[in-house]
Structure formats: structure tokens, C-alpha cells
Amino acid sequence: MIRDFVKNEIKPIAxxxxxxxxxxxxxxxxxKDLGLLGMTTPEQYGGSGIDELGFILAxxxxxxxxxxxxxxxAVHHSVVQEPINNFGTTxxxxxxxxxxxxxxxxxxxxxxxxNAGSDAASIRTTAVRDGDSYILNGSKMFITNGGVAxxxxxAAVTKKVEGKNEISLFLVExxxxxxxxxxxxxxxxxxxxxxxxLIFDDCRIPASNLLGKEGEGFKIIxxxxxxxxxxxxxxxxxxxxxxxxxALCYSRERQQFNRPLAHFQAIQFMLxxxxxxxxxxxxxxxxxxxxxxxxxxxxxxxxxxKLFASEMVQRVVxxxxxxxxxxxxxxxxxxxxxxxxxxxxxxxxxTSEVQRIVIAxxxxxxx
Numbered sequence: 001m002i003r004d005f006v007k008n009e010i011k012p013i014a015x016x017x018x019x020x021x022x023x024x025x026x027x028x029x030x031x032k033d034l035g036l037l038g039m040t041t042p043e044q045y046g047g048s049g050i051d052e053l054g055f056i057l058a059x060x061x062x063x064x065x066x067x068x069x070x071x072x073x074a075v076h077h078s079v080v081q082e083p084i085n086n087f088g089t090t091x092x093x094x095x096x097x098x099x100x101x102x103x104x105x106x107x108x109x110x111x112x113x114x115n116a117g118s119d120a121a122s123i124r125t126t127a128v129r130d131g132d133s134y135i136l137n138g139s140k141m142f143i144t145n146g147g148v149a150x151x152x153x154x155a156a157v158t159k160k161v162e163g164k165n166e167i168s169l170f171l172v173e174x175x176x177x178x179x180x181x182x183x184x185x186x187x188x189x190x191x192x193x194x195x196x197x198l199i200f201d202d203c204r205i206p207a208s209n210l211l212g213k214e215g216e217g218f219k220i221i222x223x224x225x226x227x228x229x230x231x232x233x234x235x236x237x238x239x240x241x242x243x244x245x246x247a248l249c250y251s252r253e254r255q256q257f258n259r260p261l262a263h264f265q266a267i268q269f270m271l272x273x274x275x276x277x278x279x280x281x282x283x284x285x286x287x288x289x290x291x292x293x294x295x296x297x298x299x300x301x302x303x304x305x306k307l308f309a310s311e312m313v314q315r316v317v318x319x320x321x322x323x324x325x326x327x328x329x330x331x332x333x334x335x336x337x338x339x340x341x342x343x344x345x346x347x348x349x350x351t352s353e354v355q356r357i358v359i360a361x362x363x364x365x366x367x
Contacts (some may be wrong), residue, residue, distance in 0.1 A: 002061045005034065008180075014066040016336055017192040023148055024069055024192055028106070031073070038101025041081050047101040052227070053289040056234040063238025064245075068192035070235050076100065076142045078228035080107030082151040082152050083169070087220050089213040096151055107149030109223065110140040110198050118354050120155075121165055123216060125200060127156035132207050134170060136200040136325055139182065142348075146196040149174055149180045154200070155221060157216050167217035171209040178203030189340035224226055227292060229302045229349050233309035234283040236345045240281065240313040243320035243338040244274050251323055261323065270319045277316055281309040300362040307355035310345040317342045 009030055031037055040055050041047025055077065063070040084097045099105040117124040125138025136156055146152065151173055158168040167354050172179060182197030212220050248271060251262040261267045284305040291298035317339045321328035326334045346352045 001034070002036075002191070003177035005031075006065050010062065010069055011065045014069075014192075015331075015334065015337065017122070018066070018068060019191075019331070021186075021191045023194045024066075024072075025148075028072070029065055031207040031309075032103030034367075036073070037076060037103040037106075038081065040077050041085060041097055041101040044134065045085075045097040045101055047081075052230065052292045053286060055101060056093060056230060056289045057156065059231055059234040060238040060241070062237045064242040067190065067239050067338075068190045068236055071144055071193050072106075073191055074228070074231040074235060075109060076107045078131055078231045079109035079224050080151070082227055083211065083220055083224045084171070086223070087216075089208075091208065092171065092211065098139065100151065106145055106148055108143055108145040108149035108152045109224075110143050110146065110152050110154045112140060112142045113138070114141055119223065121167065121335075123155055123157060123165065123167065125156045127154075127158050127168060129158070129207065130204070133204045134210065135205055136161060136170065136172070136178070136203040136205065138200050140198040140200075142195055143198050144193055144195055147184060147194045148197050152179075152198065153211065154198075154216055155353075158217075161215075161256055162264045164207060167221070168214050169211040169217040169220055170205060171211055172203065172205055173202075176203055176205060184301050187344075189337070189344055212334075225349060226299050226302050229306035229355075230285060230288045230292065230298075232303075232349045233281065233288070233305035234312035236306075236342065237278065237281050237285055239338050239342050239345075240274075240278050240309075240316040243313075243317045243335055243342075244271075244278060246333070246338070247274070247320035247323040250327075267323060270323060274316045274319050277312045281305070281312045284308050300359055303350070303355040303362075304350065305359040307346075307352055307359070311352060313342040313345055 009287055035048055038047030039050050043049045053361045060071050060072050081100050084092060100107050111120055113123050127134045154170045154172050155167055157165045158196045159166045161209050182199050185195040187195060251267050252260050254261045288298050288301040289303045291301055320335045321339050324333055324335050327333050
């Protein structure tokens with residue numbers, strides 16, 4: 001069903017919405033009608049309750065055609081609905097999880113700041129308790145879905161303990177006074193996704209909108225990122241498949257020296273390397289998803305999948321563009337878009353360097 005939807009509804013407009021930096025409101029509305037905005041959320045809260053592997057396959061299929069749409073949906077699920085489902089109160093789930101799963105709200109996750117990227121613990125946005133409320137002040141940047149969301153999960157410092165930030169998470173409705181949208185980012189790739197700055201200026205929210213307990217925010221964030229990294233691996237896998245499909249098709253059709261490019265061994269070797277890379281990334285990604293579904297530890301496996309897939313896709317899109325030659329450099333061909341979209345995947349949700357740190361730490365723990 002996902003593959004048919006992508007073919008009929010997303011593929012025909014993917015290049016145009018990217019070219020115009022147009023957020024695909026119409027596509028999201030159709031996905032809502034199909035129940036695709038609550039795929040992993042339990043049925044009692046309006047979702048479909050599918051497992052992680054099913055969700056990953058859906059993200060992969062969407063990414064194969066439009067990575068912008070895929071990141072929009074992945075963020076909405078992995079870093080908004082999932083932490084609410086895992087750590088929210090019954091009231092929070094009934095109110096917000098239901099609204100997200102049924103498409104009343106699109107979700108966003110606000111962690112990154114101008115001086116806090118990989119070093120997430122150094123955020124400066126604050127949340128001060130005032131009676132039965134919290135008052136938020138600060139700003140966030142590079143927030144996917146931030147300008148179109150109805151609910152934002154916000155990380156803020158609630159106090160310092162021995163000189164270190166104690167971080168908590170808050171559910172903030174975007175219509176709340178003191179909440180505003182700042183600069184819209186002009187990105188190299190993923191141009192049809194919405195990425196903005198968010199500003200909190202004495203933004204008062206109910207104390208009941210604290211997710212988990214005060215000071216548990218960093219633990220929740222790390223738990224959430226473990227899962228979301230599998231989603232990024234799936235995005236990379238989908239883009240790589242899309243680029244490979246385009247390169248294989250082009251190599252069969254393009255004639256040089258009176259024969260198709262696919263008849264040249266140099267091209268065959270490139271295609272063989274691409275196919276092998278893609279299969280390796282798929283196996284790593286699916287393994288991490290299955291471990292998560294089985295309730296087993298998957299931190300290392302998620303980081304391995306994210307690391308390998310996000311670097312693999314850059315090799316594959318480079319080779320796909322090379323096979324297209326000069327045409328691949330032109331915006332008339334999808335590989336040009338795939339090339340730009342792929343670059344960020346080794347940066348967001350934890351850079352490749354951070355993934356190597358995570359993997360190494362788990363190896364040290366096993367000694």
C-alpha cells in the first residue's frame with residue numbers, strides 16, 4: 001500500500017515540491033486519511049500499532065522517492081509520538097498521542113541550539129517552575145516540522161546540579177503565547193521539509209505538560225535517539241535504492257560507442273558495489289529494528305546501522321551521479337536531488353563521529 005501511495009501521490013510531485021521548497025501539505029493530508037500518521041502508536045490512541053520493522057519499511061519506501069516527506073513522517077513518529085508513548089502519563093497520551101496519531105497535530109522535536117549540537121547537554125533554553133506552570137525561555141534551531149507542527153517536544157534546563165545542566169522535556173502546543181517561529185532555513189537538500197528556528201519568550205505551559213519527571217529529559221532523549229537512528233538508516237537506505245534504480249535504468253538506456261553503458265565493465269563494477277553496499281545497509285537496519293521489536297538492547301546496532309547507511313548512501317549517490325555523467329549534474333534528473341538529500345544523513349540524529357563514540361563505548365562495556 002505504501003509503495004502504491006508513493007508511486008501515485010508522491011513521485012509525480014517530488015521534484016516540484018523540492019524545487020519550490022514547498023511543504024507537501026496535500027500529501028500529508030492524504031497520509032492522514034490512510035492512517036499513516038500514527039503507524040507505530042497503539043490502536044487505543046488512534047494509531048495502527050505496527051512494529052518497528054514495518055515502520056522502517058514504510059520510511060524506506062517513501063525515501064526512495066522523496067526524502068523530504070520521509071523525514072517529516074519519521075520525526076513525527078520516532079522523536080515525538082514514541083517518547084510520549086513510552087514516558088507520558090495516561091492523560092498526556094489521551095490528549096497528545098491521540099492528536100498526533102490521528103493527524104490533528106504534526107509533531108516536532110526541539111533539542112538543537114546554536115551552541116548545542118552534538119553536545120546536547122549544553123543547551124541553554126530554560127524552564128522555570130512557577131506555581132502550576134513552567135515558563136520557557138530560549139531558542140532552538142534546525143527544527144524539522146517546527147513551522148507546521150501543532151505540538152513540539154522541547155528540551156530545557158530546569159536546574160543545575162554540581163555545575164551540570166539538569167534537562168527536562170515539555171509538551172508545548174504551538175499556539176501557546178510566547179511561542180513563535182523564527183528563521184526558516186534555506187537548506188542544501190530536503191528542501192520540501194520544514195526546518196525552522198523556534199523562539200520561546202516567557203512561554204507559559206501547564207506543569208502537567210512535563211514529560212516524565214524533572215531531570216529525566218536527557219535519559220529520555222538518549223532512549224529516543226536510539227530508535228530514531230534506525231529511522232535515519234532507513235531514510236538513507238531508501239535514497240540509495242532510488243539512486244541505484246535510476247542509475248541502473250539509465251545505464252541500460254544510455255548508448256555510448258554503439259552499446260549501452262551497462263555493457264561496460266567499469267559501469268558493471270560500480271553497480272555491483274552499489275548493490276552490495278545497499279544490501280549490507282539493509283541487513284544492519286533490519287537487524288536493529290528486529291532487536292527493538294524483540295525488546296532487546298539495540299543501542300550499538302542502531303548506531304552501526306545509522307553510521308553505515310548514512311555513509312553508504314553518499315557513496316551510492318556519488319556513483320549514481322557519475323554513471324549519469326553530465327546529465328546527473330542537472331536538476332532534470334532525480335539523482336541530482338538524491339545527491340543533495342543524502343549529505344545530511346551523516347549529520348543529523350547524531351553525526352558519524354558520535355555514532356563511532358557510541359559503538360566504541362558499548363564495545364568497552366563488554367570487555
